[in-house]
Amino acid sequence: DGGITQSPKYLFRKEGQNVTLSCEQNLNHDAMYWYRQDPGQGLRLIYYSQIVNDFQKGDIAEGYSVSREKKESFPLTVTSAQKNPTAFYLCASSFRGEGYTFGSGTRLTVV
Amino acid sequence: AQKITQTQPGMFVQEKEAVTLDCTYDTSDQSYGLFWYKQPSSGEMIFLIYQGSYDEQNATEGRYSLNFQKARKSANLVISASQLGDSAMYFCAMRPTGNQFYFGTGTSLTVIP
Numbered sequence: 001d002g003g004i005t006q007s008p009k010y011l012f013r014k015e016g017q018n019v020t021l022s023c024e025q026n027l028n029h030d031a032m033y034w035y036r037q038d039p040g041q042g043l044r045l046i047y048y049s050q051i052v053n054d055f056q057k058g059d060i061a062e063g064y065s066v067s068r069e070k071k072e073s074f075p076l077t078v079t080s081a082q083k084n085p086t087a088f089y090l091c092a093s094s095f096r097g098e099g100y101t102f103g104s105g106t107r108l109t110v111v
Numbered sequence: 112a113q114k115i116t117q118t119q120p121g122m123f124v125q126e127k128e129a130v131t132l133d134c135t136y137d138t139s140d141q142s143y144g145l146f147w148y149k150q151p152s153s154g155e156m157i158f159l160i161y162q163g164s165y166d167e168q169n170a171t172e173g174r175y176s177l178n179f180q181k182a183r184k185s186a187n188l189v190i191s192a193s194q195l196g197d198s199a200m201y202f203c204a205m206r207p208t209g210n211q212f213y214f215g216t217g218t219s220l221t222v223i224p
Binding site: 041092 | 144146148153154155156158161202204206211212214215216217
């Protein structure tokens, strides 16, 4: 079955560590997105990519980095520069103007 | 500027009753899409219904319908015959020209038995 897979489901990070969240899709979608969700604030766009080897910053890109070396994969790295990384992270993909398909999310906690 | 507003942080509805979740939007684009998603406590985002800006008929999907009033820039979600499994967060989203979506802050719906 086609879909988006995010891993891991839960992730714990120590202060000062970089961590990478995985997002893989087999839907042949061109565009992929990363969102952060905090309680009461809805979804905020971190980064998005319309094609391979190209990506753009969203509204809250500081402290995050991405790559898009393959159409299927769009990993998100939460760097030590992100001062408040505890949140729920959602990956999504879409095909030319159609609706989003979401992954099941990764819950990141700083310990 | 693109903006989605959901003014109801929380709503309660009796089982089997209908409920309306409000959504207003702001965009200068002539062509745009409006979406509603459901997010249960597990966190996944489930697509419910879509309305295109040029669609003359209100969209319906089973128990979900979208009350689209273009002049008022509103796209309210109506859930008929509420069920306990409808308890979740509901997000309104807009896709203007291009692929990027804009989301509201969500409405938490609780269905009371």
